[in-house]
Amino acid sequence: MFWWQEDVGQGVRVAFTDRGAGNLALHTGDDAGAVRTRRRALEGAMGVPAGSLLFLDQVHGTAVADADDPALPPVPTADAAVSADGAPLAVMVADCVPVVLVGRGQHGPVTAVAHAGRRGLLDGVLERTVEQLRDRGADALAAWIGPSICGGCYEVPAAMQEESVRRIPAVAATTTWGTPSLDLPAGARDRLAALGVTVAGPAGASCTRENERLSSHRRDPGSGRIAGLVWRTAPADPAQGAA
Numbered sequence: 001m002f003w004w005q006e007d008v009g010q011g012v013r014v015a016f017t018d019r020g021a022g023n024l025a026l027h028t029g030d031d032a033g034a035v036r037t038r039r040r041a042l043e044g045a046m047g048v049p050a051g052s053l054l055f056l057d058q059v060h061g062t063a064v065a066d067a068d069d070p071a072l073p074p075v076p077t078a079d080a081a082v083s084a085d086g087a088p089l090a091v092m093v094a095d096c097v098p099v100v101l102v103g104r105g106q107h108g109p110v111t112a113v114a115h116a117g118r119r120g121l122l123d124g125v126l127e128r129t130v131e132q133l134r135d136r137g138a139d140a141l142a143a144w145i146g147p148s149i150c151g152g153c154y155e156v157p158a159a160m161q162e163e164s165v166r167r168i169p170a171v172a173a174t175t176t177w178g179t180p181s182l183d184l185p186a187g188a189r190d191r192l193a194a195l196g197v198t199v200a201g202p203a204g205a206s207c208t209r210e211n212e213r214l215s216s217h218r219r220d221p222g223s224g225r226i227a228g229l230v231w232r233t234a235p236a237d238p239a240q241g242a243a
């Protein structure tokens with residue numbers, strides 16, 4: 001079910017699923033009923049109410065959904081989400097980089113997830129997400145980078161590598177077979193560091209393409225999506241938690 005999980009303080013838990021949790025995406029041609037059943041099982045394992053986990057309609061953009069907005073559609077079109085109210089958040093990947101962020105707000109933790117694929121990373125999805133966290137008064141930001149395709153595996157055409165490296169030099173890499181590639185997790189670490197965010201530990205970072213327990217679009221387009229997750233296990237402020 002969980003590839004990696006950790007209590008990160010402030011009553012917040014960060015996790016990344018593996019294929020044991022099954023495909024969690026509705027857009028990969030999988031049976032919708034089966035996906036919903038797996039999402040319920042995941043919510044059960046997380047200990048959050050059924051139907052409370054926010055999934056996004058991800059489009060490799062830079063929009064950040066406000067999970068605390070009562071007018072938010074059930075499945076917002078966005079590649080990141082932020083919450084100051086402890087809404088359980090999910091971001092789905094299969095080679096792209098799942099990033100979970102947690103900051104210290106004035107009234108408890110402020111949390112976020114982001115889907116950092118090549119396009120989103122270059123276009124600033126991490127910058128937009130950090131901006132939204134800081135807009136909610138969060139400081140002492142920390143990030144956890146989950147499993148994604150590594151620089152040794154993510155082969156791209158030379159022109160695409162050039163375009164990408166021009167924007168973020170840290171993504172320059174070479175495959176293990178000697179062709180141009182991109183190191184997206186290195187790019188994410190570079191962007192987060194530039195934004196003053198502490199990248200916490202390895203967070204189970206591993207190559208999705210090389211590890212059969214993880215979903216990889218490159219290895220197997222039918223392997224579905226794993227998820228990066230953040231949720232609260234306890235009310236941040238007991239005085240406010242018991243209504």
Ligand SMILES: [Zn+2]
Nearest residue numbers: 093094096117
């Ligand atoms: Zn992606």
Ligand SMILES: [Zn+2]
Nearest residue numbers: 150153207210
């Ligand atoms: Zn790899």
